[in-house]
Amino acid sequence: MIHLPETQHPQRELLPQPLSSETFAPFGEVIEASAAVHHFTINAGNTERYHDLARIEPGADGRVIISIFRGQPRALPFKVEMMERHPLASQAFVPLSGRPYLVVVAPPGKAPGVEDLQVFLARGDQGVNYATGVWHHPLLALDEVSDFLVIDRSGPGHNCDEVALEPAGVITLRG
């Protein structure tokens, strides 16, 4: 087995694209007011309801739960060396700290290679909902410790598959 020095391991640079409902559609929904198909005024005119933004799927025998994830900021350039998926249910992240964060996804199905990844830079007012089985990297907070409201599943069964990425990808934010 020939062991290449770290510098020779092939790595692929990943440049984030802005997050939008259209580009994210194969992976789930973007949770933001401007993505609402339906919105209407309620509460005697005081409030606008941006309705039904994401398809929350707890799975046949699951229960929807809400948690808060407090993520440590990731250092850049960030090496993407693994991906995960939740085969039984969806998982949504809504930023509470108002800061941008990174989203790395790949289509459901076969284990992804680095060439299958799509990387998004989400604004601090955009959440995401990963549809059931969509490959994604665990939470990627940036700059400071950041809280996220997380809507996902509690219930029986195995709901997290992980896969190593070889070669890895490297996320850079070009200034």
Ligand SMILES: NC(=O)N[C@@H](O)C(=O)O
């Ligand atoms: N493990 C866990 O609950 N978190 C991951 O699923 C994630 O996507 O961050």
Ligand code: NI
């Ligand atoms: Ni997850």
